Amino acid sequence: MFATYLARELGKRRKQTAIIAVGLALAVALVMIVSAISAGVRDAQAEALEAVYGVGTDLTVTQAATAPTEGGGPQMQFDFGGDAGTATDEGSREISTSRLEVARGTTAFDASAVDTAAGIDGVAAAAGSLTLQSTTFSGELPTFTERPADGSMPGMPGGGGFDIGGGADGAGGSSFGIESMTVTGIDLGADGIGPLTSTTVTDGRALEAADAGADVAVLDSDYATTASLAVGDTIELGGTTLQVVGIAQSTATSGAGADAYIPLGTAQTLADLDGQVTTVYVQAASAESIDAIATDLAEALPEATVNTQSELASTVSGSLSSASSLISNLGTWLSAIVLAAAFVIAILFTVSGVTRRTREFGTLKAIGWRNSRIVGQVAGESLVTGAIGVVAGVVIGIVGIVVVNAISPTIAVGGGAQQGLGGQGGFAGPGGRSAPGAMGEIAQAAAGVTLNAVVTPSVILIAVGFALLGAVLAGVFGGWRAACLRPAAALRTVE
Amino acid sequence: MYELKNVTKTYRKGGTTLTAIAGIDLTIPDGQMVAIQGPTGGGKSTLLQLLGALERPDSGAVGLRGEDLAKLPDGRLGRVRAETIGFVFQCFNLIPTLTARENVETALVPLGIGTAERRERASAALAQVGLAERADHHPSELSGGQQQRVAIARALVKEPSVLLADEPTGNLDEGTRDEVMDILEGLWRDRGLTLIIVTHDSAVAARAERRLTLSAGTVSG
Numbered sequence: 001m002f003a004t005y006l007a008r009e010l011g012k013r014r015k016q017t018a019i020i021a022v023g024l025a026l027a028v029a030l031v032m033i034v035s036a037i038s039a040g041v042r043d044a045q046a047e048a049l050e051a052v053y054g055v056g057t058d059l060t061v062t063q064a065a066t067a068p069t070e071g072g073g074p075q076m077q078f079d080f081g082g083d084a085g086t087a088t089d090e091g092s093r094e095i096s097t098s099r100l101e102v103a104r105g106t107t108a109f110d111a112s113a114v115d116t117a118a119g120i121d122g123v124a125a126a127a128g129s130l131t132l133q134s135t136t137f138s139g140e141l142p143t144f145t146e147r148p149a150d151g152s153m154p155g156m157p158g159g160g161g162f163d164i165g166g167g168a169d170g171a172g173g174s175s176f177g178i179e180s181m182t183v184t185g186i187d188l189g190a191d192g193i194g195p196l197t198s199t200t201v202t203d204g205r206a207l208e209a210a211d212a213g214a215d216v217a218v219l220d221s222d223y224a225t226t227a228s229l230a231v232g233d234t235i236e237l238g239g240t241t242l243q244v245v246g247i248a249q250s251t252a253t254s255g256a257g258a259d260a261y262i263p264l265g266t267a268q269t270l271a272d273l274d275g276q277v278t279t280v281y282v283q284a285a286s287a288e289s290i291d292a293i294a295t296d297l298a299e300a301l302p303e304a305t306v307n308t309q310s311e312l313a314s315t316v317s318g319s320l321s322s323a324s325s326l327i328s329n330l331g332t333w334l335s336a337i338v339l340a341a342a343f344v345i346a347i348l349f350t351v352s353g354v355t356r357r358t359r360e361f362g363t364l365k366a367i368g369w370r371n372s373r374i375v376g377q378v379a380g381e382s383l384v385t386g387a388i389g390v391v392a393g394v395v396i397g398i399v400g401i402v403v404v405n406a407i408s409p410t411i412a413v414g415g416g417a418q419q420g421l422g423g424q425g426g427f428a429g430p431g432g433r434s435a436p437g438a439m440g441e442i443a444q445a446a447a448g449v450t451l452n453a454v455v456t457p458s459v460i461l462i463a464v465g466f467a468l469l470g471a472v473l474a475g476v477f478g479g480w481r482a483a484c485l486r487p488a489a490a491l492r493t494v495e
Numbered sequence: 496m497y498e499l500k501n502v503t504k505t506y507r508k509g510g511t512t513l514t515a516i517a518g519i520d521l522t523i524p525d526g527q528m529v530a531i532q533g534p535t536g537g538g539k540s541t542l543l544q545l546l547g548a549l550e551r552p553d554s555g556a557v558g559l560r561g562e563d564l565a566k567l568p569d570g571r572l573g574r575v576r577a578e579t580i581g582f583v584f585q586c587f588n589l590i591p592t593l594t595a596r597e598n599v600e601t602a603l604v605p606l607g608i609g610t611a612e613r614r615e616r617a618s619a620a621l622a623q624v625g626l627a628e629r630a631d632h633h634p635s636e637l638s639g640g641q642q643q644r645v646a647i648a649r650a651l652v653k654e655p656s657v658l659l660a661d662e663p664t665g666n667l668d669e670g671t672r673d674e675v676m677d678i679l680e681g682l683w684r685d686r687g688l689t690l691i692i693v694t695h696d697s698a699v700a701a702r703a704e705r706r707l708t709l710s711a712g713t714v715s716g
Contacts, residue, residue, distance in 0.1 A: 362588075370570070
């Protein structure tokens, strides 16, 4: 009789059942979608930070950029003598020269900072890296010939000055290109920390301890594709030819990372920066000790800039941070409000339905139905209504999450990172990717992170539990109101 | 047998106390058919609710088969209603979402009777009031007289010893009224019920063994 009565009531009062079910369904769906997006944003944020730091890194140590010394002149300068390069038959000179140096906005400092960091209490591991920018100038230039003043050179008029010949167009023109790439020297003695931890080798092999000082390189897969390079090919850095031994793909979707990874010693030698690094990566033994380590590092390395993941997270602003904040605040409140509204709707409609059925319950009490049976009947109807809403809500929620993942919105990361991290922004090199170094990597991460809504089963269970609990409470409350009526009073309200 | 001793029932309405029943003494032997008449507001329905354990008196005793209904706890009163007393209401009070048979079955639910037996007894009760073929119809698909016959079947399916009817023919035309009264009278005779009917209709009251008049909370006759 319970099931028959329940089914008949829900079937007869479809409109009320539908309204309550829809309210609860929307609440459940909203909670699911908001929590999934929120989890997705958290993952995206973690991914962005991972790309910047590398897996397992808790702190980084860098040094603020310094102004060039007086007379030092600008970097990226190429000087060619009149006999530079190789002469061609057309009277031009083919020139190819390469520079490897610390990029602007990044400062190399003594690698003893690695040992200093490793010696601080609570530090599990420390590794240095040297991030460089390689710039290659190559092309065809015209030939400059000084004309003798006495006209002694055959075929040339006298009177001094220069004759310009050859060149790309045969009339003294030039044709040249400048290529730039980022190169990171990796500390091969450090495992589980540093830039390479956020990459996966897709071809060839990774750098090994035995590669220390060797002229070998692992290329980023994107760079290798665009430069048509593969394992076994060679690249030229700072005038030295290195063999490509592996291709690595960044596990971060933001694309942060260097174009090439080489042994730290090799990088130091090629850039003439022996004993220098640009970043020290520090791993804490426990999360609780990170702040203390940061303080100790700042004291031990007074000229260095120490950043923790949490600081970086707070400075990686842009829409990712905004979205995270928006979702965790507005989303949570919105979910709570909708859930509360669904509860209120469920209770109001249940009570309203019970009020309309006063005569019915009065009659049932008159023929001997116990209060508990009436409460159970109403609560059962409410529970089934809630269950319908929950099932619909889970379906709507899953569809919503699928839609979000199908759209795959991209969230920008970065923006405020440069200022927040001591003004060391990433600067785009000529014709190449952004400048190297931790800050440059942040700038690269600013390219965007694809948001994937993540289904969290525990959140679904909680939402479902709350919805069902709300439905049962609404039913119990409504049923209790009905059962509390004296049968005579219930019957009198009808007569 | 009902034994009412000095039963009083009052209601408060808008700050005023209304006396519905004013110190009634009344005895109704088992198996008697009683008609209660009187003016509107005279206390007829209140008396019926006291007899049916739907209300408690302010004072006095309502004895039914040796038990004072005024003093029984709510749970026990519910049990008395479930086992001993059947009700027939003026407006039929059928549950609109249930079929005729399911409506009749509701009276057997408090007795803990199994589904199969419930269905069997409900069908038999409907057959007894001439509605066997309408068992699967909903109340809205039945006429007023048929609905009242379903209500009578619901009251009788549990085989009570007392049947209380509050204006059972009040919403029916004369022809249907007579059909319903024929059924009630027949059941009373066949089963030896105590049948107490509140009515304004003298034709209905005339069929009773005993006629009481309730006016201003006091009973006569």
